[in-house]
Amino acid sequence: xxxxxxxxxxxxxxxxxxxxxxxxxxxxxxxxxxxxxxxxxxxxxxxxxxxxxxxxxxxxxxxxxxxxxxxxxxxxxxxxxxxxxxxxxxxxxxxxxxxxxxxxxxxxxxxxxxxxxxxxxxxxxxxxxxxxxxxxxxxxxxxxxxxxxxxxxxxxxxxxxxxxxxxxxxxxxxxxxxxxxxxxxxxxxxxxxxxxxxxxxxxxxxxxxxxxxxxxxxxxxxxxxxxxxxxxxxxxxxxxxxxxxxxxxxxxxxxxxxxxxxxxxxxxxxxxxxxxxxxxxxxxxxxxxxxxxxxxxxxxxxxxxxxxxxxx
Amino acid sequence: xxxxxxxxxxxxxxxxxxxxxxxxxxxxxxxxxxxxxxxxxxxxxxxxxxxxxxxxxxxxxxxxxxxxxxxxxxxxxxxxxxxxxxxxxxxxxxxxxxxxxxxxxxxxxxxxxxxxxxxxxxxxxxxxxxxxxxxxxxxxxxxxxxxxxxxxxxxxxxxxxxxxxxxxxxxxxxxxxxxxxxxxxxxxxxxxxxxxxxxxxxxxxxxxxxxxxxxxxxxxxxxxxxxxxxxxxxxxxxxxxxxxxxxxxxxxxxxxxxxxxxxxxxxxxx
Numbered sequence: 001x002x003x004x005x006x007x008x009x010x011x012x013x014x015x016x017x018x019x020x021x022x023x024x025x026x027x028x029x030x031x032x033x034x035x036x037x038x039x040x041x042x043x044x045x046x047x048x049x050x051x052x053x054x055x056x057x058x059x060x061x062x063x064x065x066x067x068x069x070x071x072x073x074x075x076x077x078x079x080x081x082x083x084x085x086x087x088x089x090x091x092x093x094x095x096x097x098x099x100x101x102x103x104x105x106x107x108x109x110x111x112x113x114x115x116x117x118x119x120x121x122x123x124x125x126x127x128x129x130x131x132x133x134x135x136x137x138x139x140x141x142x143x144x145x146x147x148x149x150x151x152x153x154x155x156x157x158x159x160x161x162x163x164x165x166x167x168x169x170x171x172x173x174x175x176x177x178x179x180x181x182x183x184x185x186x187x188x189x190x191x192x193x194x195x196x197x198x199x200x201x202x203x204x205x206x207x208x209x210x211x212x213x214x215x216x217x218x219x220x221x222x223x224x225x226x227x228x229x230x231x232x233x234x235x236x237x238x239x240x241x242x243x244x245x246x247x248x249x250x251x252x253x254x255x256x257x258x259x260x261x262x263x264x265x266x267x268x269x270x271x272x273x274x275x276x277x278x279x280x281x282x283x284x285x286x287x288x289x290x291x292x293x294x295x296x297x298x299x300x301x302x303x304x305x306x307x308x309x310x311x312x
Numbered sequence: 313x314x315x316x317x318x319x320x321x322x323x324x325x326x327x328x329x330x331x332x333x334x335x336x337x338x339x340x341x342x343x344x345x346x347x348x349x350x351x352x353x354x355x356x357x358x359x360x361x362x363x364x365x366x367x368x369x370x371x372x373x374x375x376x377x378x379x380x381x382x383x384x385x386x387x388x389x390x391x392x393x394x395x396x397x398x399x400x401x402x403x404x405x406x407x408x409x410x411x412x413x414x415x416x417x418x419x420x421x422x423x424x425x426x427x428x429x430x431x432x433x434x435x436x437x438x439x440x441x442x443x444x445x446x447x448x449x450x451x452x453x454x455x456x457x458x459x460x461x462x463x464x465x466x467x468x469x470x471x472x473x474x475x476x477x478x479x480x481x482x483x484x485x486x487x488x489x490x491x492x493x494x495x496x497x498x499x500x501x502x503x504x505x506x507x508x509x510x511x512x513x514x515x516x517x518x519x520x521x522x523x524x525x526x527x528x529x530x531x532x533x534x535x536x537x538x539x540x541x542x543x544x545x546x547x548x549x550x551x552x553x554x555x556x557x558x559x560x561x562x563x564x565x566x567x568x569x570x571x572x573x574x575x576x577x578x579x580x581x582x
Contacts, residue, residue, distance in 0.1 A: 119389070197387060198425040198487075202438045202494055203415030212437060217428045 050290060054283030057083075061277055062284070073248050073264070075278040083281045085288070087248045091165075091258030094251045095240055096233035098169025103177040103229050108222065110177070111184035116210055127185075134178035142242030145171040149243065159255045163245035166254040171243045172236055176229040183228055187221020188214060220304050227300045231293055237262040261285050335360045335498060335528045336381065340395035343376045345388070350376040353395070354554040356547060358498075363520065363529045365543025365560060367536050367576070372549040374532045378500045381530070382417040383410055400497065415442065418491030422503040424483035426475035427490075431458075431467050434475040434486055438494045453493055460523070461489035462515050481512030488516065492523075499529045505538065517542055536577050540564050548573045 061083070066072075070084025114126050149170060150162035191214050199209045215222065237260075245257025246267065265282050272279040334357035343351040351373030358364045366374045376391070378384075383404055385391040397404045399413065407413050415438070427434050435454045436444075444450055454471070458464040463485040467478070475486055484504060491499055501520070505513040520529060520542055533539050539546050540560055547557040548570075556570050563577055 194421065194425045195427055197384065198421065198427060200387065201382060201384060201414055201419040203411045204441050205411050208441050213427055
């Protein structure tokens with residue numbers, strides 16, 4: 001390229017010199033890239049690790065009919081150890097299901113109240129309190145389940161044992177609700193005020209605005225909130241271990257004690273010999289949890305995206 | 313001003329009260345935000361079937377007036393107003409059903425607000441809210457309102473696409489169609505053309521001229537020429553004061569009393 005315009009400074013001017021700001025910019029880019037990739041690396045790393053540890057069991061000792069179809073989880077049997085996860089899966093599913101039954105209406109209601117109705121100090125106070133609730137350690141929730149909810153359930157329902165699906169479900173629901181509320185409220189807050197004003201200017205009542213405009217607009221975030229809750233329910237260990245009764249059982253009523261997959265891993269891993277069949281079986285449970293979480297997230301992603309794409 | 317021979321709409325501001333039915337009466341209206349006045353002691357009438365223009369520089373209280381009129385002060389806790397606004401003979405501040413008032417007043421905002429739903433649902437929302445359920449009836453309303461808003465031909469093949477995916481000008485016409493679906497008596501337009509290209513603006517202006525036969529329009533605009541093209545009478549707001557209300561042509565031909573109005577419409581400030 002030639003130019004008629006003579007450069008005002010010498011050719012080797014600051015236009016060609018890379019200064020400190022340029023290098024900082026490049027350095028920052030690299031650091032951000034590393035930080036961004038670290039998440040992917042961690043997920044892949046975990047996946048590889050648990051697969052490696054559990055793979056021996058899957059390839060050598062796993063009998064699919066027994067693994068998925070039997071309720072007998074007897075890894076320490078001297079004569080013939082069996083690894084049936086049906087009861088454990090049912091335990092996890094029943095507790096999570098009950099927890100969501102409690103947490104979804106509570107958290108969505110709370111989010112709507114905080115996001116759409118509460119004002120000023122009430123709103124700020126509620127937000128802080130909800131976040132505080134979300135920060136309570138799970139062992140404390142488990143403790144509440146054991147010492148408060150347990151006798152309460154025994155008294156109210158006149159049942160012999162209060163550590164059950166009901167107890168763990170309620171505790172888990174209360175645990176999951178605050179974080180779901182926070183996420184759902186963020187989703188509601190992300191709905192532009194213009195939507196609300198436009199709908200209210202049409203003469204829509206508060207409820208009509210919320211149900212016809214705000215909730216549909218916040219749909220994605222709300223689905224994310226519920227899924228986070230489901231994920232929390234699946235993954236929660238300590239509170240479930242303490243409140244569910246930790247008894248291998250196919251639950252037929254909310255008052256039955258159950259044992260969750262996560263609680264099984266937590267309770268048994270410390271007592272197994274490294275590399276033993278039992279040890280590998282527990283890692284297989286880990287793979288299962290990982291896969292279920294993955295499928296839930298993926299399904300949700302497809303559902304949310306598929307729906308918005310269809311409308312285009 | 314284009315008006316047909318059969319058009320008996322009175323336009324003179326000093327027309328006697330009989331014969332002219334004021335749809336909106338404003339008396340000593342003062343609007344404050346946290347004691348900061350935005351509009352002071354405004355008094356005028358808006359007649360049925362007229363396009364009433366409101367011009368004035370930014371911050372002169374035009375939008376605040378619209379907000380007071382359909383009681384959108386509800387959304388701004390800091391906003392309060394004194395004085396009286398009567399809509400169809402009722403004091404807007406002492407109505408027992410605010411939602412019914414808002415249903416009779418359509419609003420078009422400066423930036424188009426295509427609600428995050430389909431084109432069809434955008435227009436059908438208001439009828440649905442007031443209880444229309446039959447599909448045939450809704451179809452008819454949607455087609456009629458979109459046609460009125462000069463949008464039907466462009467969207468009839470994609471009624472079930474997201475309204476927010478339309479272009480800015482189309483979204484603004486969608487907003488007008490939505491406002492018309494309320495079958496309002498009064499349509500408030502708040503600087504509807506700031507995000508719309510000139511060609512679309514002219515199309516919307518043609519729509520508004522036709523709509524005058526059906527309803528009353530309050531047109532807040534920054535473009536004095538737009539007021540001149542459309543409005544029968546125009547009010548000039550300046551720094552929270554209603555300087556004057558006059559027949560629009562009088563404002564532009566220099567027959568008005570106030571020097572400030574003359575300066576503004578001639579572009580000497582603002």
